[in-house]
Amino acid sequence: MAGSNGIEVEDLVREFKGGLRAVDGVSLRVCEGEIYGFLGPNGAGKSTTVLMLTTLLPITAGTATVAGFDVARQGPLVRSAIGAALQEAALDPYLTGTEHVRLQAALHGMPRKEGRRRGDELLERVGLVEAAGRKVGGYSGGMKRRLDLALALLHGPEVLFLDEPTTGLDPQSRQALWEEVSRLATDEGVTVFLTTQYLEEADALADRIGIIDDGKIVAEDTPEALKAQIGRPSVEAVPQDPAELESLGDVLGRFGSPVAASSGAVAVRLERGAGELAEVVRALDGAGVGVSSLRLDAPTLDDVFLEKTGRSLEGESEDAAEETPA
Amino acid sequence: MLFFSVALAVARRQVYRVFTKLSFFLPSLFPVLFFLAFAGGLTRVGEVPGFDFPAGYEAFQFVWVLLQAVTFGGAFTGFAIAGDFESGFARRLLLAAHRREGIILGYILASLVRVTFTGLLVAVSAYLVGMQVLGGGVDLFGLVGLALLLNFSATLFATGIALRLRTQQASPLIQTPLFLMLFLAPVFVPMPLLEGWIEAVAAVNPLTFLLEAGRSLIIGEPAGVWFAYGVGAALALVLLGWALTGLRRAERSGS
Amino acid sequence: MSRAVLLQVLYLSRRSVLRALRQPATVGPALVFPLLLLAVYASGLGPASGLEGFPGDSYLDFIFAFPLVQGAVFAAISAGTDLARDIESGFLSRLSLTPMRPVALLAGLLAGVVALGLFQGVFFLAVGLLAGVEVQAGLLGLPLLVLFTVLVGLGFGGIGAILALRTGSGEAVQGSFPLIFVSLFLSSLLFPRNLIENDWFRAVATVNPVSYMVEGIRSLIITGWDLQALALGFGATGLLVAAGLFGAAASLKTRMARS
Known part of the structure; x- marks a missing residue:
């Protein structure tokens, strides 16, 4: 070995x-x-x-x-x-x-x-x-x-x-x-x-x-x-009309549990993997929610860390970096 | 009101640090050591011909040690300010305080608390060694006033340097002039008995006036007290300007 | 000692000296302050030499042991502080990862103290002679005075190293400065023991080994060759050196408890 x-x-x-x-x-x-x-x-x-x-x-x-x-x-x-x-x-x-x-x-x-x-x-x-x-x-x-x-x-x-x-x-x-x-x-x-x-x-x-x-x-x-191991990517979408943020969240919520997203956007972890993306688009279309951007994100190590420990490492390391100035 | 709340907050933290951090606390015991070494070991110096001090050598040395203690109390406050700037803590203070002069007042208050503690320690050791005090209440009050005035000036001096340098490197620059002022004075014998070049320096050293006035008070025969208060007040006023311009410099540097 | 260890000692002492020389803020005061205090004591306490029973006829001669001892203590404390900073910064860990022998580290550190002590001793002596100090032991006494200074520095250097290794904090070493000064002042450094009136002070000064170091140095200046004072002086200094070195070596072993 x-x-x-x-x-x-x-x-x-x-x-x-x-x-x-x-x-x-x-x-x-x-x-x-x-x-x-x-x-x-x-x-x-x-x-x-x-x-x-x-x-x-x-x-x-x-x-x-x-x-x-x-x-x-x-x-x-x-x-x-x-x-x-x-x-x-x-x-x-x-x-x-x-x-x-x-x-x-x-x-x-x-x-x-x-x-x-x-x-x-x-x-x-x-x-x-x-x-x-x-x-x-x-x-x-x-x-x-x-x-x-x-x-x-x-x-x-x-x-x-x-x-x-x-x-x-x-x-x-x-x-x-x-x-x-x-x-x-x-x-x-x-x-x-x-x-x-x-x-x-x-x-x-x-x-x-x-x-x-x-x-x-x-x-x-x-x-x-x-x-x-995490396997499933997440999808993040920005509504064309900011007022539709909530209905966008409702639609995406059918495909998986929400994860952290940029402001003005909604993101969920896709329960059944990247193959679901086409269905997501169809569902949005069906619900009449227009999106200005739609992005598929592969899992990151932070997702792994979150999964294993229940906490996010990214946030912690930011804090730590601030406390120990060069 | 903001002014005083800032001052009190700064003072509270500083006092807390002095009494909880060993490296801050130990130096406040230093004057006791000076007193024991000088007043304890050198008593026979009081018998030198021409040495005329009715209260004895302990009282003679006590006044110098007291002034030494309040001066160095101010110096250590300066060290703490310099350290706060080096660690970045002072930046937080400058950001948070609306009336930044309050920061200086806070450090002065903390310095006062510190030297009150040290002064009491020295007084207790003096009492234990059997120091004689011939002056009355008013005289002693005058002596304490002189000491506080000197502490105020020394703190402002140290603050001014610390605010200008904003690193620990400030320590020797704070310490050295104060040290010179304290020692280039009639420390061990009265002015007329000093020998050599130090006599000439001591004659113009502001500390000499405070020291001799203080000694006259402890034997209850006040001499040159008003003049000493004048010297002390002038010193404090000039150094107040020094500290405040230092604060402006620190503000401008953005750190 | 093998060639490799010698080389380690050489480089580590070189570093100690370089580091000291490159901090003029430390070296300057170590040279100036003892002389300044010498002047202050000589000026203020000069009249005391007229007291009955005062050894010698000049207070300057009497107090000249002061800068020698104080300078040595200064050098030792700053060496201790430097070592503590090495521990704080992780520099000692870096050294620990090399095959360096701990004894080389200690020898390097103390060699730095010795070098500075030597320099200080010669410098103070030169200034003292110019200022009118008369050394009764004559020319042969001069190297002995310098040797005394170096040994006192070595002894206190060992103490400084112990403090540094035990606490690992430069602040703590600096903070113990007053304690070391207590031991200097509660001795016959400023005044002869026979003229100390307070019983408690005289008792402390009598059991304080610093008194014997100082009196040994002083005997060379004001008496000449006083074998008893020299034996007591070298004895006390030797004890301090032995205790310092032994303690420092033991502390270093604990600190560098690498497997």
Whole structure:
């Protein structure tokens, strides 16, 4: 099953003082060269899982191997096989980018020459050559993230952990980071374990997704398969005459239960799938309700999350993003 | 009325923080330490020829420590304001308050509560160490008034800097001038016994006037008190302008 | 120590020093404030040197131990604060993920303190000599004075590291500043023990190891080679260093409880 360079987790538990189970029996497998997206709202247990897998937090119960090494018993071997970008700004504002890279190389015990070569190469790859001589305190959020990534990659890890790598980044920086992560997995066979609270990110990047809520994995599969589990698309319609919004709702209501819609529109999840669309049009015609727009939406990961947990992730992640400014 | 409700809201939050957050609370104990170290260890300094202070060295030091306490009470209020701007909390205050001068009044009130607490602590420790007070009620009232005036000025000074810089970096800029003012004064011995260049600086330091007036009050032989009140009031007035223009700057910066 | 560990220590100490030098707002006051207070004490308490039983004939000579000790404590507190910030920002976690030996981290941090202490010691001594401080122990006493400063800084640096590692909060380390200052002031730092009138104060100063550190330093300046004072001074300093290092190493082990 999972290659020796992947991640295997069985019934992982982390209990904090006072009995709070931040991680409550998580099992998962990540294959070599795979990008695994760990999706969940704030406080779901994502970071706690990462801390345990990176040997920074002792495990309460369960087992985990990373790159073929036991996390609980082979800490040093695990650490030498992994790279991690754990949280925002885990950098020294008073050191320059180059100094960070040199320090990291020394701590990994890399020969000086190799450390320099590899460091310069990585700084170039993450687009920080020009900024390398400047103190990190003056970097933007995106630059810090990129430096963080370069440092995590310096010693050529087989498994890379990224804990919410794009929180607080602008769309452009986010896109650039996604591309680099994809490239690492595809071209270099690096296994990537990525936590995120952004559906879009998990959808775009991950080969497989685990949805975690309240310390437990509630769903796990490829993004496509997860969405297929929901199976049924939703249809959203805007009436030609805004006064007809209610009668429009009545007609659509015959085809399924209502879901969130844009303002001035009505949306329902089609009970019997996309095939019903033609009937919807006929019914509207029959009822004499004119529509100015009619749209079929494929199920999203948010629908999956809603189905599994009864809550919407989108709303939560918006709030969370506001509370943690970059 | 809006003015006072804003002031009270700001003051309430600030006072609450001082007494619930250890890192805010600990510094208010600092003056007690100064008093114990200076008044406790240096009593023999009172025997130096030319040192003429009938109430003894504890009372002599008490006045300085009291003024030190109220000055630094103001400085710490400045630190808190700078921290509020750095965390973005101050933006919320500026948005919510219609009469923003009320924000400054709120911080001043909180500073007053804080130094009242610290002042009482110092007074209690002084009493425990056996400090003699020769002045009567009116004299002590005068001493407290001087201290409050100084606290008011120091708070306004610190507020003005905090509102201009709006980051924690403001701390040294608030602390250093106040520190210099406090120490470049007749701290350990009366003015005539000071030696060297510090004597020249102390002669023009406004704190010197407040300090000497305060000491004259505690022995019940008031001297230069009205002048000291004048110096304090002038200082407060100038610094009020400094704080208010700082508020305008903060408003203009949009943060 | 292997070559790799040496290299780690080298880079980590380099970082400590660079970080300190790049925060002039921290280094500046650490150099200026002790000298300023020295001037204040010398000016205000100068007349006290005329009291009967006062050691030596100049209060400036007497109080000169003050900037040396205070500067060392400043450097130690800022090193502790820096370490706490590393914990807050997650930088320590990043270091924990490398094969770095914890001892390298501690050595790097303290090497930074030692470097700054060395610089401060030399600087204060130079200023003091220019201002008229006379060191009775002569030329040979000067390096010993600097050594004292460095060791005191190392000892308090260990305490700062313990606070940082236990609390993981820069604010808490800064907040403990007053407590450390209590230990400085409730000693014979400002006034000779034989002239302290209050019994409770004299008792506290007598059991406070800071008194012996200060008196050891002071003996080199006002007495010359007083072996007893030096032995007590180095003994007290050595104890502080040992306690600081041992405690810091233990705290680091707990903090970096990686598997």
